[in-house]
Amino acid sequence: MPKAAIFDLDGTLLDSVDLHALVWQEALLKFGPDVSFEQVRGQIGKGGDKLIPVFLSADDQRDHGEKLEEWRGNRFKTEYLPLVRPFSAVPNLLRRVREAGLQIAIASSAKKDEVDKYLDIARIVDLVDLATSSDDVDESKPAPDIFKIVLKKLKIDGADAVAIGDTPYDAEAAAKVEVRTVGVLCGGFTENELRKAGCAEVYPGPAALLACFEHSLLRK
The missing domain is CATH 3.40.50.1000 (HAD superfamily/HAD-like)
Known part of the structure; x- marks a missing residue:
């Protein structure tokens, strides 16, 4: 037992999961690469430390990785968290x-x-x-x-x-x-x-x- x-x-x-994928897609589009919803959704389940390197180069992570995750977190809390069930x-x-x-x-x-x-x-x-x-x-x-x-x-x-x-x-x-x-x-x-x-x-x-x-x- x-x-x-x-x-x-x-x-x-x-x-x-879909809500997280949407906000990550929005954040990535705002700060960097053009990625699809499907690409992002397949990475949900990882934390930001593992997800961001999939889509951003090392230089991009240094330049705006922290700002990207901060923006994502704030937007999720205000726009998407109230929708979670x-x-x-x-x-x-x-x-x-x-x-x-x-x-x-x-x-x-x-x-x-x-x-x-x-x-x-x-x-x-x-x-x-x-x-x-x-x-x-x-x-x-x-x-x-x-x-x-x-x-x-x-x-x-x-x-x-x-x-x-x-x-x-x-x-x-x-x-x-x-x-x-x-x-x-x-x-x-x-x-x-x-x-x-x-x-x-x-x-x-x-x-x-x-x-x-x-x-x-x-x-x-």
């Missing part, structure tokens, strides 16, 4: 996880202030034992830093935890510290992409994981 469930937020518990059954899923005796942690590539707001939007503030963000680590997913922090703070080994995420980057990061991953399709990646990245199980979304809870990795 696992001792903890480590949840991603964007695309896993919250329907926010949780997927169905999110509080019920987390309650079921707690009833099964697991600790609940959040491991997100979002900034801390965004994570705090997300927990409120999803109505899970009182269900989470530990919330971590990109502010807590040097490198975001697919680097394993955020999972290392969670395991250290929960005082457990990787084999005692299960990660739940919607991107290959979640699975890749978790695997580096021996955490098994349950994938969800609601973030937009395909089942094949998630399984290739290392997801042991894949469900359509939180409601489906709740419905199949007794047979999932969270109970094995």
Whole structure:
């Protein structure tokens, strides 16, 4: 039996991936290259430290990478954050996880202030034992830093935890510290992409994981 469930937020518990892709596309167009929505969307799940180098040269990053991310963050909070909604059954899923005796942690590539707001939007503030963000680590997913922090703070080994995420980057990061991953399709990646990245199980979304809870990795 696992001792903890480590949840991603964007695309896993919250329907926010398209909104993040839109604001990143706007920011990149404002400060640099002409990139498509599809190009940007495939990178959502990474933090800015990993996403920006995909589209900006080293010189461009030095010149305006910091300004780009600051502009993106401010625009997301004012224009897009109010549009974020949780997927169905999110509080019920987390309650079921707690009833099964697991600790609940959040491991997100979002900034801390965004994570705090997300927990409120999803109505899970009182269900989470530990919330971590990109502010807590040097490198975001697919680097394993955020999972290392969670395991250290929960005082457990990787084999005692299960990660739940919607991107290959979640699975890749978790695997580096021996955490098994349950994938969800609601973030937009395909089942094949998630399984290739290392997801042991894949469900359509939180409601489906709740419905199949007794047979999932969270109970094995």
